[in-house]
Amino acid sequence: xxxxxxxxxxxxxxxxxxxxxxxxxxxxxxxxxxxxxxxxxxxxxxxxxxxxxxxxxxxxxxxxxxxxx
Amino acid sequence: xxxxxxxxxxxxxxxxxxxxxxxxxxxxxxxxxxxxxxxxxxxxxxxxxxxxxxxxxxxxxxxxxxxxxxxxxxxxxxxxxxxxxxxxxxxxxxxxxxxxxxxxxxxxxxxxxxxxxxxxxxxxxxxxxx
Numbered sequence: 001x002x003x004x005x006x007x008x009x010x011x012x013x014x015x016x017x018x019x020x021x022x023x024x025x026x027x028x029x030x031x032x033x034x035x036x037x038x039x040x041x042x043x044x045x046x047x048x049x050x051x052x053x054x055x056x057x058x059x060x061x062x063x064x065x066x067x068x069x
Numbered sequence: 070x071x072x073x074x075x076x077x078x079x080x081x082x083x084x085x086x087x088x089x090x091x092x093x094x095x096x097x098x099x100x101x102x103x104x105x106x107x108x109x110x111x112x113x114x115x116x117x118x119x120x121x122x123x124x125x126x127x128x129x130x131x132x133x134x135x136x137x138x139x140x141x142x143x144x145x146x147x148x149x150x151x152x153x154x155x156x157x158x159x160x161x162x163x164x165x166x167x168x169x170x171x172x173x174x175x176x177x178x179x180x181x182x183x184x185x186x187x188x189x190x191x192x193x194x195x196x197x198x199x
Contacts, residue, residue, distance in 0.1 A: 036174045
């Protein structure tokens with residue numbers, strides 16, 4: 001009888017290990033991506049200026065004043 | 070001849086040796102930016118003409134392999150990619166990451182900034198018009 005009780009008691013024992021969730025690598029990756037994006041945006045900032053120059057039609061050049069003579 | 074005078078040529082020799090062994094200075098960001106600026110109108114024109122496009126690996130590529138037979142296309146693509154690789158290395162070192170990460174970030178940046186009608190090479194290797 002005691003043997004059966006002991007066996008039942010031991011089989012009911014259940015240990016759950018809860019390990020802390022580490023989220024640091026995600027933050028680090030996001031941080032790196034943000035920093036790289038910022039560097040790239042700063043480096044290639046000239047592109048927008050050049051692009052708008054390319055898109056501006058040449059007709060925008062100031063016209064020569066008419067000769068009144 | 071005292072010890073100080075005898076060691077002077079040794080020190081000079083060591084300095085010369087260190088000077089020759091040290092790696093050549095990497096291309097600066099300013100000079101790379103100058104190259105990109107100079108090339109920008111040609112790159113933009115070739116993109117608009119549908120000859121070249123951006124890829125997911127952060128490089129430029131000819132939309133069709135035969136376009137690379139055009140010397141203008143091949144020289145622009147090769148020069149641009151060479152400078153991009155240098156840029157990715159410099160930024161990766163600065164930001165303590167890998168050139169691959171910088172290249173991928175630049176690729177997604179280029180994809181979002183691409184104009185309508187430009188070709189983009191997606192991860193599956195297929196070209197799609199934006």
